[in-house]
Amino acid sequence: MNIVLALGLAFLSGYLVVSAEWQGEKANKSERWMKLFISAGFGIGIFSIAFFVERWLGIVHILATDLCLIALLLAVYLTTRARRKSESVPASKFADVKLPNWLHRLLMASFGISILAALYATVLRALAHPHGDGWDAFAIWNLRARFLFLGGSHWRDGLSTLIPWSHPDYPPLIPGAIAHVWSYIGHDDPIVPAIISLVFTFATLGLLVSSLAVLRGITSAALAGIALASTPFFIEQGASQYADIPLSFFFLAAIALLHLFQQRSAQVPDGSPTGLFVLAGAALGFAAWTKNEGLLFLFAFLVSQIAAVPSRRRPPTNEPGLNAGRKLVILLMATTPFLLLSLGFKHFIAPSGDLFSGPEAMLHKILTPGRYWAILRWYGKDFLRFGNWVVPTTVLFVALSFLSPSSGIRRPNPAFRSSVLTLALTLCGYFAVYVITPNDLYWHLRFSLNRLFLQLWPTVIFLFFLSLSRQTSTESQSESNSGPNTYKPVKNFVSPT
Amino acid sequence: MHLPQRTVSASPRMKCAILFFTICCLLSTIRILREAPNPAHITPDDVSKKSDQRFAVVKSRLPANGVIGYIGEGGNSSTPDYYLTQYALAPLVLDRSPHHAIVIGNFLLSRPSDLPPNLRLVEDFGSGVLLFAGEDTK
Numbered sequence: 001m002n003i004v005l006a007l008g009l010a011f012l013s014g015y016l017v018v019s020a021e022w023q024g025e026k027a028n029k030s031e032r033w034m035k036l037f038i039s040a041g042f043g044i045g046i047f048s049i050a051f052f053v054e055r056w057l058g059i060v061h062i063l064a065t066d067l068c069l070i071a072l073l074l075a076v077y078l079t080t081r082a083r084r085k086s087e088s089v090p091a092s093k094f095a096d097v098k099l100p101n102w103l104h105r106l107l108m109a110s111f112g113i114s115i116l117a118a119l120y121a122t123v124l125r126a127l128a129h130p131h132g133d134g135w136d137a138f139a140i141w142n143l144r145a146r147f148l149f150l151g152g153s154h155w156r157d158g159l160s161t162l163i164p165w166s167h168p169d170y171p172p173l174i175p176g177a178i179a180h181v182w183s184y185i186g187h188d189d190p191i192v193p194a195i196i197s198l199v200f201t202f203a204t205l206g207l208l209v210s211s212l213a214v215l216r217g218i219t220s221a222a223l224a225g226i227a228l229a230s231t232p233f234f235i236e237q238g239a240s241q242y243a244d245i246p247l248s249f250f251f252l253a254a255i256a257l258l259h260l261f262q263q264r265s266a267q268v269p270d271g272s273p274t275g276l277f278v279l280a281g282a283a284l285g286f287a288a289w290t291k292n293e294g295l296l297f298l299f300a301f302l303v304s305q306i307a308a309v310p311s312r313r314r315p316p317t318n319e320p321g322l323n324a325g326r327k328l329v330i331l332l333m334a335t336t337p338f339l340l341l342s343l344g345f346k347h348f349i350a351p352s353g354d355l356f357s358g359p360e361a362m363l364h365k366i367l368t369p370g371r372y373w374a375i376l377r378w379y380g381k382d383f384l385r386f387g388n389w390v391v392p393t394t395v396l397f398v399a400l401s402f403l404s405p406s407s408g409i410r411r412p413n414p415a416f417r418s419s420v421l422t423l424a425l426t427l428c429g430y431f432a433v434y435v436i437t438p439n440d441l442y443w444h445l446r447f448s449l450n451r452l453f454l455q456l457w458p459t460v461i462f463l464f465f466l467s468l469s470r471q472t473s474t475e476s477q478s479e480s481n482s483g484p485n486t487y488k489p490v491k492n493f494v495s496p497t
Numbered sequence: 498m499h500l501p502q503r504t505v506s507a508s509p510r511m512k513c514a515i516l517f518f519t520i521c522c523l524l525s526t527i528r529i530l531r532e533a534p535n536p537a538h539i540t541p542d543d544v545s546k547k548s549d550q551r552f553a554v555v556k557s558r559l560p561a562n563g564v565i566g567y568i569g570e571g572g573n574s575s576t577p578d579y580y581l582t583q584y585a586l587a588p589l590v591l592d593r594s595p596h597h598a599i600v601i602g603n604f605l606l607s608r609p610s611d612l613p614p615n616l617r618l619v620e621d622f623g624s625g626v627l628l629f630a631g632e633d634t635k
Binding site: 127229 | 507510512514515516517518519523524525528529530532533534536539540541543544545546561562563564576577580581584587589590591592593
């Protein structure tokens with residue numbers, strides 16, 4: 001019962017934050033689902049930060065503090081709701097792909113099968129490996145949670161450098177959330193990390209499907225859901241209790257919210273839905289609180305927004321919304337609390353990381369061309385195999401891209417451009433870390449590159465199906481305009497950008 | 498009010514592509530199902546739980562927190578054994594060194610033949626769990 005109370009309060013805190021910032025009382029079903037999935041991840045993030053701060057400040061009355069936090073969030077939610085205007089949610093201006101009935105049914109059946117298979121396999125894996133499938137689960141995350149829960153005022157001992165390979169500089173989103181729920185049930189039950197792992201796995205899947213259903217339509221959403229649910233490595237990691245799937249959730253949330261913001265900015269006549277951008281910033285902050293790679297992603301996202309400033313000081317007249325400078329300010333305001341918390345953790349609490357060696361050794365590695373070639377080869381190999389697929393979905397994506405030619409006329413919208421730039425910068429950052437790693441390069445690549453790719457995989461699927469339905473719309477438009485049964489309304493669906 | 502989603506018909510080429518994509522993905526779904534544990538024969542991997550049970554008695558004899566020493570068997574299992582012990586004894590920190598006032602020995606497979614000379618056996622808790630006193634502490 002207490003576990004339900006704890007997880008319920010976590011979800012409620014996430015829901016209050018998300019609902020306070022997310023305009024649109026009359027959202028459609030897909031958007032409501034998207035809200036719920038984001039709330040689940042945000043709630044766990046808030047619960048983690050709350051427990052960590054309580055431990056840091058030495059607060060022992062956890063439930064009372066949590067109830068105060070919920071009351072505060074409720075007050076914020078009610079205040080914003082009272083000010084909010086009731087507004088309709090405009091449809092996506094991009095057309096979804098319409099399939100013949102037989103193919104639509106086949107697609108939906110395949111979607112259902114792949115989701116059920118994913119659920120079945122993940123739950124069985126969690127039952128078979130209740131302490132996580134792999135060493136990182138209890139050597140890093142669950143061990144840290146034990147120190148937070150059992151350590152009392154000595155919780156910082158869990159960050160001791162005497163415990164080898166435990167990466168004490170990793171941020172504590174997962175350990176904090178686990179320890180918080182344990183404090184409700186009174187003992188360190190292994191079911192808690194297993195549940196949190198499953199929540200993030202299916203929230204990621206749900207967020208991918210619901211966000212594409214909102215932005216494009218059910219066909220794109222179902223295809224994306226099939227692509228992710230049929231990635232064996234995603235399912236394997238989903239039950240492993242590692243932090244890579246939660247991180248992928250926050251990456252996807254940030255990018256999906258950015259696109260929803262972009263779409264609403266262009267469609268809401270009386271101003272920009274800045275709350276969505278604030279939530280995108282919060283997702284970045286939670287990512288930075290999950291793993292060091294999240295901090296890299298946050299900076300990549302910021303750089304991609306800064307890159308948009310010089311070219312887009314003013315939005316085009318046909319695209320109402322915030323200018324890029326103001327967006328950047330909002331993003332900085334949203335991410336600053338998380339950045340301060342992360343930097344505070346790294347500066348005042350955690351020891352320094354283990355990825356940086358002395359300047360001479362690093363310089364030697366930077367000047368060794370063989371390392372670059374080795375990393376590139378592993379990038380190429382893992383592009384084909386990281387998902388452990390039968391037929392690599394990455395190759396299928398490339399094939400699908402060729403099958404649906406781009407119009408060659410329109411440029412992608414700013415959100416898409418900045419998202420691709422963010423992913424590219426993140427991949428470059430991963431590359432740079434491998435170049436300077438003090439560990440054996442091949443060992444490091446072998447045991448981490450597939451997980452780094454997996455962190456970005458849900459976002460890549462999201463962006464791929466966003467771009468594919470744009471291309472399909474354009475292709476169908478040109479075909480239908482030249483045919484006898486011209487589908488006229490298509491003309492209005494194409495983005496002005 | 499929510500306005501309905503607009504749609505455009507997929508071209509024949511796109512229909513074939515969607516069909517091919519879906520079939521290829523479902524092949525991986527079959528792999529997921531084949532690699533899933535058999536529900537009729539699930540034996541939970543409770544290595545961590547067993548480790549907690551092994552060290553439960555000695556944990557009650559140790560200080561609540563702080564740093565103690567650790568020695569264990571060599572070979573491939575030495576690192577996993579260390580982490581399992583560390584997990585079981587948290588919030589104590591285990592330093593992989595015999596140079597502490599209190600040292601835990603973890604010898605599940607065989608008793609140690611040559612112990613560090615500074616260690617004196619205090620108690621054998623069975624199942625390879627030994628408690629030592631270190632005579633030249635850090």
